Ligand SMILES: O=P(O)(O)OC[C@H]1O[C@H](OP(=O)(O)OP(=O)(O)O)[C@H](O)[C@@H]1O
Ligand SMILES: NC(=O)CC[C@H](N)C(=O)O
Ligand code: SF4
């Protein structure tokens with residue numbers, strides 16, 4: 001996950017970044033930060049200002065003075081973090097800002113590197129001092145140590161050494177650079193503001209909020225440079241990462257869960273794909289048959305399964321099973337996404353705090369509940385319990401994605417394989433059904449998942465299939481670079 005944003009050539013770059021990050025809040029809720037580049041009026045020299053904190057965008061930047069007075073400058077980058085390498089602590093808040101032989105440099109990363117261990121060991125043995133326990137910091141050291149003269153060449157040099165998933169925004173004294181790894185795991189889009197300044201963001205919903213127009217995606221393997229020249233001429237320069245890959249591997253989970261339905265990613269509307277997931281789920285695992293006296297009700301798990309539920313219901317009715325869509329769960333909007341909370345004990349509590357049932361709707365009914373995914377099973381188990389307690393006669397669970405059996409090493413903080421319910425129970429659907437305590441359970445197949453997404457694209461499906469598109473010999477672990485694992489993991493208790 002993680003939300004990244006960048007803007008170049010705008011008088012209110014910090015404010016636009018604030019709004020951009022606000023729209024991307026769903027991608028990371030642990031910490032946030034903004035870096036701006038300000039030109040000194042007299043010397044013309046660039047100065048970087050930054051402000052970062054633990055928490056949500058609106059909380060960290062609560063004091064308006066930070067955006068309006070302190071974070072001056074016409075270019076900026078920002079980051080919302082959902083940690084995948086390194087604890088959820090202050091030292092790991094992005095963007096990272098450094099000063100090196102090429103001037104100021106700031107970086108924000110969405111994704112996860114798969115060769116962090118070997119690179120970090122190598123750099124450390126050569127004397128490098130690390131300030132954080134993230135994978136992202138490695139990129140900075142590799143840029144700074146490059147022997148190349150030209151800054152873009154230094155960046156290219158660094159990128160050929162890293163492996164895994166990375167969508168990046170880099171801010172320098174005179175450029176905004178947007179990068180996507182050659183596999184294109186994570187999305188990154190380019191847009192233009194009405195005043196001609198350029199923006200890049202993880203998802204296009206950030207453009208809608210600030211009035212930017214979507215131009216195109218940053219392409220897999222592309223290093224897109226936006227500078228004063230680009231603003232004047234409209235001619236953006238592209239460079240390419242020197243690494244050939246057999247095929248792209250766009251993260252299909254972006255369509256299932258990560259991205260907002262009002263975004264366009266990988267050139268496709270998320271809403272459209274999500275509806276199709278629901279539609280095909282209705283074909284593969286129909287709701288139990290309704291009768292006129294006993295209509296089956298279908299409920300969504302707000303908000304991430306809303307669109308798939310619509311698809312499921314519309315298709316069920318088309319197929320002749322007259323089900324009724326209902327709002328049976330009410331979500332408190334003051335609780336964050338439970339799944340991205342770092343600690344298990346807090347996650348369970350938050351499911352209860354987050355959802356309540358509408359008893360009048362559920363009482364004595366046969367209920368189909370549609371969710372986008374089951375990871376550990378924490379949410380689903382708790383929800384089934386709540387729905388049964390509300391008096392439902394039967395509960396049928398439908399999942400708009402296949403069973404998650406393998407860990408993700410590319411920017412999704414899936415738990416260890418033992419914690420994944422589908423892996424723990426060896427993919428035995430009947431055993432999962434029993435554990436959830438439902439009458440029937442149906443997951444979408446990998447085949448239908450791929451049918452829902454644009455056919456001409458190549459996707460990563462590793463968490464469902466175990467087919468990792470890149471080498472993963474190192475099997476990176478989130479906390480392996482912490483000096484004090486206990487302290488690092490208990491911070492949110
Ligand atoms: O099996 P689990 O480990 O419980 O995780 C699966 C749940 O996590 C996500 O929801 P989450 O509540 O995190 O966020 P959302 O509100 O965006 O759906 C997802 O939509 C599932 O409901
Ligand atoms: N999910 C992400 O994109 C995280 C970015 C980076 N790997 C970090 O942990 O900070
Ligand atoms: S393993 Fe799953 S979540 Fe990770 S990049 Fe691949 S499809 Fe996305």
Ligand SMILES: [Mg+2]
Nearest residue numbers: 301302304305
């Ligand atoms: Mg959910």
